[in-house]
Amino acid sequence: MSRKPASSKRTTNRLANRHTNRSSNRAASRTSSRSAARKSSYAQQYQELNFRQQEYQHAEYKQSGSLLTTDDLSSLQVGGRDSEQDKQVGPVYGMTKTKRHFIVASVLVIIFLLVVIFGGALVPYNPYAQDLMNARQAPSAAHLLGTDQFGRDLLSRVIEGGKFTVFASLILVAFITLFGGLLGAICGWRGGWLDTLIMRISDVFLAFPGMVFAIAVAGVLTGGLMSAVIALACISWPKYARLVRGLVLSTKNMAYVDAARMSGKKGITILMCDIMPNIAGPIIVTAAIDIGHMIIEIAGLSFLGLGAQVPTPEWGAMMSNGRSLIQLYPWIILAPGTACFIAVAVFNIFADACRDMFDPKIREA
Amino acid sequence: MGRYIGKRLLQLIPVLIGITILSFALMQLASGDVVDAMIENSGMAVSEEAQEATREQLGLNLPIWQQYFNWLGGVLTGDMGTSYVSGLNVMDSFASHLPYTIALAFTSIVLTVVISFPLGIISAVKKNKAADYVIRILSFIGNALPGFFLALLLLYVFAVQLKWLPAITSNGDWRGIILPTVTLAIAMSAKYIRQIRATMLDELGRDYVNGLRSRGIPERTILTKSVLKASLLTMSTLLALSIGSLLGGTAIVESIFMWPGVGKMAVDAITMRDYPVIQAYVMWMAIIFVCVNLVADILYHKIDPRIRLEEGAK
Numbered sequence: 001m002s003r004k005p006a007s008s009k010r011t012t013n014r015l016a017n018r019h020t021n022r023s024s025n026r027a028a029s030r031t032s033s034r035s036a037a038r039k040s041s042y043a044q045q046y047q048e049l050n051f052r053q054q055e056y057q058h059a060e061y062k063q064s065g066s067l068l069t070t071d072d073l074s075s076l077q078v079g080g081r082d083s084e085q086d087k088q089v090g091p092v093y094g095m096t097k098t099k100r101h102f103i104v105a106s107v108l109v110i111i112f113l114l115v116v117i118f119g120g121a122l123v124p125y126n127p128y129a130q131d132l133m134n135a136r137q138a139p140s141a142a143h144l145l146g147t148d149q150f151g152r153d154l155l156s157r158v159i160e161g162g163k164f165t166v167f168a169s170l171i172l173v174a175f176i177t178l179f180g181g182l183l184g185a186i187c188g189w190r191g192g193w194l195d196t197l198i199m200r201i202s203d204v205f206l207a208f209p210g211m212v213f214a215i216a217v218a219g220v221l222t223g224g225l226m227s228a229v230i231a232l233a234c235i236s237w238p239k240y241a242r243l244v245r246g247l248v249l250s251t252k253n254m255a256y257v258d259a260a261r262m263s264g265k266k267g268i269t270i271l272m273c274d275i276m277p278n279i280a281g282p283i284i285v286t287a288a289i290d291i292g293h294m295i296i297e298i299a300g301l302s303f304l305g306l307g308a309q310v311p312t313p314e315w316g317a318m319m320s321n322g323r324s325l326i327q328l329y330p331w332i333i334l335a336p337g338t339a340c341f342i343a344v345a346v347f348n349i350f351a352d353a354c355r356d357m358f359d360p361k362i363r364e365a
Numbered sequence: 366m367g368r369y370i371g372k373r374l375l376q377l378i379p380v381l382i383g384i385t386i387l388s389f390a391l392m393q394l395a396s397g398d399v400v401d402a403m404i405e406n407s408g409m410a411v412s413e414e415a416q417e418a419t420r421e422q423l424g425l426n427l428p429i430w431q432q433y434f435n436w437l438g439g440v441l442t443g444d445m446g447t448s449y450v451s452g453l454n455v456m457d458s459f460a461s462h463l464p465y466t467i468a469l470a471f472t473s474i475v476l477t478v479v480i481s482f483p484l485g486i487i488s489a490v491k492k493n494k495a496a497d498y499v500i501r502i503l504s505f506i507g508n509a510l511p512g513f514f515l516a517l518l519l520l521y522v523f524a525v526q527l528k529w530l531p532a533i534t535s536n537g538d539w540r541g542i543i544l545p546t547v548t549l550a551i552a553m554s555a556k557y558i559r560q561i562r563a564t565m566l567d568e569l570g571r572d573y574v575n576g577l578r579s580r581g582i583p584e585r586t587i588l589t590k591s592v593l594k595a596s597l598l599t600m601s602t603l604l605a606l607s608i609g610s611l612l613g614g615t616a617i618v619e620s621i622f623m624w625p626g627v628g629k630m631a632v633d634a635i636t637m638r639d640y641p642v643i644q645a646y647v648m649w650m651a652i653i654f655v656c657v658n659l660v661a662d663i664l665y666h667k668i669d670p671r672i673r674l675e676e677g678a679k
Binding site for chain 2: 200201203204205207208209210211212213215216217219220221292296299300303304305306316319323326327330333337340341344345348
């Protein structure tokens with residue numbers, strides 16, 4: 001965690017006084033009560049922060065398996081894989097390897113998104129137009145990826161399909177990050193009964209293993225792609241609520257927050273302007289990791305017939321429709337499957353780069 | 366230790382109650398009630414009076430909380446209603462499908478361990494060498510491949526092209542489990558290799574390893590006697606925690622390979638709007654998951670002295 005804001009605002013009188021109080025307050029430093037912690041010195045606060053953070057990670061880790069995916073867990077525990085890469089400064093422009101990776105990954109994502117958005121205008125065929133004379137054609141010069149059982153051009157459909165799968169995933173991740181994050185921030189900031197209530201509710205949602213609940217919700221709602229998105233939002237918001245709550249808890253007693261409070265800022269302003277920028281890193285990383293996951297899960301639900309319905313060229317639905325034809329016309333499956341793979345790969349590369357770039361939990365050892 | 370277990374069991378109670386509430390509430394989201402679904406499934410025209418009478422009989426006119434308690438009473442006595450489609454007792458059919466899912470989960474975990482432990486360890490030991498890069502690329506590909514696409518690819522290659530294995534499970538043919546197992550294991554291993562590598566690297570970077578090296582102890586001995594021993598525990602815990610995603614993830618694979626587990630049962634039930642079956646699936650999977658996690662936690666707590674010391678220190 002950054003200590004910079006704390007040191008830059010040290011001039012305030014009350015804060016300065018604390019240094020003299022150091023020894024007398026040592027006993028109070030371990031108590032979790034907010035007022036006691038506020039009186040403690042910088043060193044103790046920092047200690048307490050570390051302590052809390054460990055406690056938070058530990059508690060998170062112990063309480064529920066699905067809370068953070070085990071993948072995130074190892075990055076929490078181990079402190080970001082390949083963190084030693086950060087220390088290798090590249091030869092050109094003094095840019096770190098991490099930063100170069102991040103830029104390359106971002107460019108990749110932007111290119112991918114441009115293809116998805118504008119590709120529809122460039123493709124040679126209407127993705128919905130059926131042409132039964134040309135059904136089930138193998139890939140050729142006229143149809144680069146072949147045609148499906150209704151003679152629709154697969155290249156056009158796959159590119160058009162990106163709009164559904166990828167954007168559904170992006171909207172979903174944006175929504176759960178905002179919604180879960182907001183709840184978590186309120187919980188962490190306010191504490192009290194509201195915190196307990198929301199955390200108990202999130203416990204229950206986390207008790208349902210992965211897709212099980214999503215399958216049931218999507219199955220019951222029967223509202224196409226939208227219901228798949230709602231179903232996945234149901235199971236994934238608690239992860240963000242937990243994450244943000246823990247981060248807010250670990251920062252809200254830091255000196256810079258006190259300084260902001262003394263300067264007369266209101267609670268919500270402190271939360272948004274002072275705390276949020278300092279805890280954004282892990283949230284961005286978690287969200288980035290989730291984009292790829294969500295693409296797979298949305299496509300998976302559609303594959304089961306619980307998401308996008310015909311004739312939407314959603315990738316999972318396309319594969320589901322072509323499933324029975326796999327023996328003789330494998331390209332009907334291969335085209336959307338590969339598109340899905342590429343999309344997930346691009347976003348996973350981006351997530352890895354994001355983690356190296358933004359995750360502050362770099363090991364000190 | 367006893368206190369710890371007691372505390373965890375107490376914490377479990379509100380979660381279990383929450384699970385039943387959510388499972389019950391889920392069915393209230395459905396459009397139309399039980400009677401509508403029955404009519405839809407039977408395909409007959411039923412008079413308004415008869416519908417009302419059935420509702421009365423099933424207690425659907427009661428206030429919602431009363432319906433919940435009636436339902437909960439049924440659940441506690443092992444009665445979750447009957448399937449609209451088959452007319453069978455839901456609990457019985459769930460119990461008859463469950464062994465298949467457990468068998469599949471078990472074989473996939475074994476295969477995951479067999480694949481990912483050696484690869485993860487090699488990848489960490491040979492860090493930034495060719496072997497490491499190859500393993501990391503493979504794991505990256507495995508991570509980005511959607512499970513159902515992988516399943517279809519395997520199906521195409523091994524069942525359609527090579528004809529080595531049956532494409533769908535027929536009764537009593539043990540080979541039917543191979544492809545679903547491989548599909549699940551590849552997806553899990555891909556994630557798991559990364560975690561093992563990270564755990565190993567973390568352990569290898571510790572001071573005691575440097576200490577051992579400086580005393581001239583051969584690398585192989587350090588690895589087998591100290592590092593592996595220390596990191597195996599973390600690895601096993603991570604594996605235990607991934608059982609949940611495995612239980613949830615089997616549904617797609619089961620329905621592709623026609624493996625008669627609970628996941629396929631649930632997916633079929635959804636297409637038929639057979640709500641009691643879906644309800645049983647959701648609730649029991651959650652309960653199983655919570656219990657598995659609890660056991661894993663307690664075992665971890667019992668085995669690893671570091672965790673106990675840490676808690677004692679607080």
